[in-house]
Amino acid sequence: MVDAQALDEVVTFTSELIRIDTTNRGGGDGNEREAAEYAVGKLFDAGIEGAIVEKAPLRSNVIARIEGSEPDAPALLVHGHLDVVPAEAADWSVHPFSGEITDDGNGGMLWGRGALDMKSMDAMVLATVRSWAREGVKPRRPIVIAFTADEEASAEYGAGYLAESHADAFAGCTEGVSESGGFTFHGGNDLRIYPIAAGERGTAWLKLSARGRAGHGSKANPDNAVSKLAAAIARIGAHEWPVRLTPTVRAALTELGALYGAEPDFAHVDDLIGKLGPAAQLVESTLRNSANPTVLHAGYKVNVIPEHANAEVDGRMLPGFEDEFAATMDELCGPDVHWEFQHRTSGLGAPVDTPTFAAMREAIRKFDPDGHPVPFCMSGGTDAKQFSELGITGYGFSPLGLPPEFGYGRLAHGVDERVPVEGLRFGLRVLDDFLRHA
Secondary structure (H helix, E strand, O other): OOOHHHHHHHHHHHHHHHHOOOEOOEOOEOOOHHHHHHHHHHHHHOOOOEEEEEOOOOOEEEEEEEOOOOOOOOEEEEEEEOOEOOOOHHHOOOOOOOOOEEOOOOOOEEEOOOOOOOHHHHHHHHHHHHHHHHHOOOOOOOEEEEEEOOOOOOOOOOHHHHHHHOHHHHOOEEEEEEOOOOEOEEOOOOOEEEEEEEEEOEEEEEEEEEEOOOEEOOOOOOOOHHHHHHHHHHHHHHOOOOOOOOHHHHHHHHHHHHHOOOOOOHHHHHHHHOOOHHHHHHOHHHOOOEEEEEEEEEOOOOOEEOOEEEEEEEEEEOOOOHHHHHHHHHHHHOOOEEEEEEEEOOOEEOOOOOHHHHHHHHHHHHHOOOOEEEEEEEOOOOOHHHHHOOOOEEEEOOOEOOOOOOOHHHHOOOOOOEEEHHHHHHHHHHHHHHHHHO
16 A cells, blocks of 8 residues: 555645646647656656657657566556646636645645646656655556646647657557546445446547638528538537447446446436436436537628638547448538548447456455446547557546545536545555556
8 A cells, every 4th residue: 555655745746736737728739848847757756767758849748667576467558648628717716727725624625727637647646656666566567657748639749649659668558547437426325436437439520611602791692601501500419319339338337227226228228327316427428429519610790691601510429330420420411511520539448347447446445345336438538549559458547536516527627626635545545556456
């Protein structure tokens, strides 16, 4: 088990990393250099050599390797991103880059952008390996650590670059763990559920464009680009996508159904979802493909009909149903609206009957014997997609102990992002135990 120093360090490191503004605004606008140097320094203090590699100046990634007690065992990749999404300070109760700790009567609350997504996990990794160095501990498997840039955009400067240009650093890695799993989800009836990600939907960020005849706003114009685009957007927004169950979602529904005393009737999934109480939100966004219109661009003056109109759509594709997604978009856009992928990644699925998944379950149960770890599929995506190009099977496991009514899904990327100090220490204990024995 990690020592007392690590339990303090994980809090300090999370706070200090939050104070380093690594906002990623997309389009190449980001700077992870200071955070990467911070991580390298903490690794160096533990006798671990970390290398900083960059595709472009200031878009920094860190790679390090720790040998295992069984050097011939398959290596495990542990990765976390250093960048965060933007935050408007005026909207927050505390400054989003303060890393402030407030007294909540239960050990304290640590505030700031990245507290959940995902500087707390980065801090847990650093605190864990430094504890090992002090104790002379080796994990069973060799471990490759990667702290990445640009996860909150396209991963072009981060995991995508690492997988393409530094693949040799990940030689021998068969599995990886990262964000969005292993946190406490309170499912009602005193159920503490710990969803572990064993899949994620693919990303399909789309650009739609329509072309028509420009003209005066007072004249009849049946060839109006804005009207064409608006009609397509309305169809996309109203479309009801069919249920498509992947193996990961089936496993999630089976285990959640057992917890709520509901038979996993896959022929009537919507009825089953209605029996899962609060836990329905763990699966309801991964039953189907989806497409949400998010951006509209058209016109420049109220009395001028523009020639062009454009829109952006956030699409998500279940693994194995990418072709169905594309065919549906063709149908919904129709002949008057062109669509194309701006950014595309495939969905992922990972087996839940492996020794690694069992080790994650066991680590959670060790520190919460009444907890219920279950598999689930993430509705969004992570750097696991890029590392999958190297044949690495990815899981979401960044454990945290969270109180009831905390709102993990609402706070990640949201206003007043924060993490309980004791929940962070719980996560450190769980992660340490898993990484030692996986």
